[in-house]
Amino acid sequence: MTVLVHPVLLCGGSGTRLWPLSRKSFPKQFARITGDTSLFQEAAKRLSGAGFAAPMVITGNDFRFIVTEQLAAIEIAPQAILIEPEGRNTAPAALAAALVLAAQDPKALMLLAPSDHVIPDAAAFRAAVTAAAPRALAGDFVTMGITPTRAETGYGYLELAPGGHPDATEPQQLARFIEKPDAERAARMIASGNFLWNAGIFLFTAATLISAFRTLAPEILGPVEGAVAEAQPDLSFLRLAPGPWDKVPDISIDYAIMEKSANLAVMPYSAGWSDLGGWDAVWQESGPDGAGNVTSDHATAIDCRDTLLRSESPRIELVGIGLEDILAVATTDAVLIAHKSEAQRVKEAVSALKARKVPQATQFPTDHRPWGMFESLITGPRFQVKRIVVKPGAALSLQSHHHRSEHWIVVEGTAKVTIDDKVQLVTENQSVYIPLGAVHRMENPGKVPMVLIEVQTGSYLGEDDIIRYEDVYARGQGAKG
Known part of the structure; x- marks a missing residue:
């Protein structure tokens, strides 16, 4: 059987x-x-x-x-x-x-x-x-x-x-x-x-x-x-x-x-298992070299031993010199440095960041959505700049905002943009303005990913300032729905 x-x-x-x-x-x-x-x-x-x-x-x-x-x-x-x-x-x-x-x-x-x-x-x-x-x-x-x-x-x-x-x-x-x-x-x-x-x-x-x-x-x-x-x-x-x-x-x-x-x-x-319960386990499972080092792309170890150097961004080159038993992990918005014996205490750092209400404790600058993703590039008191990637054939919800207006600049591909009762195609190097309160939607009608830069301005720029009227992903209201 x-x-x-x-x-x-x-x-x-x-x-x-x-x-x-x-x-x-x-x-x-x-x-x-x-x-x-x-x-x-x-x-x-x-x-x-x-x-x-x-x-x-x-x-x-x-x-x-x-x-x-x-x-x-x-x-x-x-x-x-x-x-x-x-x-x-x-x-x-x-x-x-x-x-x-x-x-x-x-x-x-x-x-x-x-x-x-x-x-x-x-x-x-x-x-x-x-x-x-x-x-x-x-x-x-x-x-x-x-x-x-x-x-x-x-x-x-x-x-x-x-x-x-x-x-x-x-x-x-x-x-x-x-x-x-x-x-x-x-x-x-x-x-x-x-x-x-x-x-x-x-x-x-x-x-x-x-x-x-x-x-x-x-x-x-x-x-x-x-x-x-x-x-x-x-x-x-x-x-x-x-x-x-x-x-x-x-x-x-x-x-x-x-x-x-x-x-x-x-x-x-007995054929090998790890729950990757800490960066020390990642170091072990990644196959350290002869000096005991593990380095990622965009990371360099000089005279280091038994050390993990990991950069998650091509914009950040991580260099360690004369380190031993050290864990160093860099992302675009945070850096962790710890002795390998203290790997299990990383969750204490997360708790401390949460207590200070630091967004890096729980949130990435990159946010994944069913239509693609966006990355926050820079944020000020009344403005935010994002890079938005929309998958071929995908569409954001038909939506409006109470507190912000938006300016979209297409840098790759073509966007189909709805603003109230007007629908238009916006191609590379073209831009469009979405006034505060306007009902709008962004779609990618093409066969390749569409990339645009979004500049938001307003009194409140949180992701929960959104009213959805139509959505192919049935997400309802809220930041992610």
Whole structure:
């Protein structure tokens, strides 16, 4: 019998430990960190092919078009994209996916996986999932256990039951979950040879998970059932109902279900894995050179050792001289410099920036939209300059503003511009003025991306100063809708 695995990709979170490359507005799963494609795209490709159904993705409202765009770029069509009204951790998300799948097949085999991990050997990982499938189909929860390579304090651990083998090629009985240990306890566990890292990747049937919630966490089951039953289709998405979802507690699947269950097994996996939980992990996974250095394009290391130098912009040349065990990451609007041993404290920096209401804490100068993107180039008290890129055939909403006027200068391609009842084509080196309050729209009728420079002037320049009258992406009102 051929077993079909249904991948469920968790695609929320803010990824603060990889700031400034990962921020709330564009978290690490969507970024190109270790290759030419994003971590999310790599996860989708890894869990595709023979034996795997099209993926189900669970994400937030602001990321829904990023998800569809990145999947389209790798030619993978999702089975479904569920939109959470608010992030409530992994337990409610997993249960919502199980309820949707169970409506088609209660015995559907689910692989619940984060979308921001690095697993270099995709074939080996798929083979491990296949080996674990019979145990999951028999009604057990199977978690992927990673062979430890060091006494890591940033991961949870899995203790094998007596007689378990950490290098087995089939699922082993799991005794218990262990919270992130201190260094001394981690060293003892590694020395015992009876522990694996907890990757947070689980294999089970939809029916097994729903039954476990009914027994162990009924307070979660009811609201999530309501959110799924009242879910509404929106374009190609399925929006979970916000009313019932508001009653859902914020809790991980580990706490809600796994740590209370008796039917636990672990599938050992030793072919390489990282959750990229900090810049020190990125340094390790990026393959340091003979001196232990990792440098990106636009970065130069002179007499450095065991150092990461990474510039995300061709406009910023990052140079390190005589550095050792240093992490330096530069974006167009922020720079991080830290000792490698302090990598886990980056989230403290994000908290400090949030407390000061610094926009760089959560927002990028570049903002991705379903029609393309824009980049804020310079901002003053009553003006802002943006570079806007509109994809071929795409159109912004028909809209107006209460507090600003705009001047558009086309620098590449041709724009079809609507201003009140006038429609005109604006080509390269031409410009057009949009008065305050005018109802307007920008479209790209061409076959190549259209680029323009927008100069805004007014008393308030926030992205929420927008009234939408028509929108092909059905975004409603608000900054992103």
